Amino acid sequence: MNKSAIRAFGMAIFLIGALLALASRFDVNIGLPTKEFSNHQQVEELQNKLNKANQENASLKEQLKQVNTAEKTSTTDSSEQAVEQTDTEVTSMSLQIYSGITPYSVAQKLEDGGIITNSVEMELLLANPKYARSLQIGSYEVHSAMTLEEIANLITGKKQ
Structure with a gap:
């Protein structure tokens, strides 16, 4: 190769690097995958998980209804009052948020603490x-x- 071809190649590489740096600096999308793209995929995956969990929840509620109707004849008023009391009990906990914690970890802590039912x-x-x-x-x-x-x-x- 002669000097002018090598010099032209070097200039092209330099210009490409400068364009990529500018595109990154000013958040210009030049067709490269971004974090927003991966977040969108994660949200879709989580939405699918939620749909599956809701379907499971619905089937479990249906099974519970069937069990409750079968046991309804054998329950007494005192046991029904006990069930009502456990439903109104409020569970509280102290939630620690630290730097770098993920929404998944927060949701798991809340579910493990009995604050929420579906993380x-x-x-x-x-x-x-x-x-x-x-x-x-x-x-x-x-x-x-x-x-x-x-x-x-x-x-x-956030304010409500």
């Missing part, structure tokens, strides 16, 4: 653009009487 729903809510990347570091007192939205607003510092 996938909470994970999807926290992956929503309204709350994404907004988790605030700190310790929060949460209880099972709170809605998912209330918990999300509390731990992200």
Whole structure:
């Protein structure tokens, strides 16, 4: 190769590098995969998990109805009152949010603490653009009487 061809090749490589740096600096999409793309895939996967969980939940509720109708003849008033009392009990816990915690981890902690029943729903809510990347570091007192939205607003510092 002669010097001018090597020089031209070097200039082309330099220009390509400069264009990629500028595109990265100003968030110009030049066809390269972005984090938003991977987040979109994760949201779709989580949505599929939620749909499956909801289907399982519906089938389990149906089974529970069948069991309850079969046992209804053998239950007494006192056992029904006991069931009502356990439904109204409020569970509370202190939720620790630290730097780098993922929505999955937060949702798992809440489910393990008995605050929520379905961690996938909470994970999807926290992956929503309204709350994404907004988790605030700190310790929060949460209880099972709170809605998912209330918990999300509390731990992200959003006003309702």
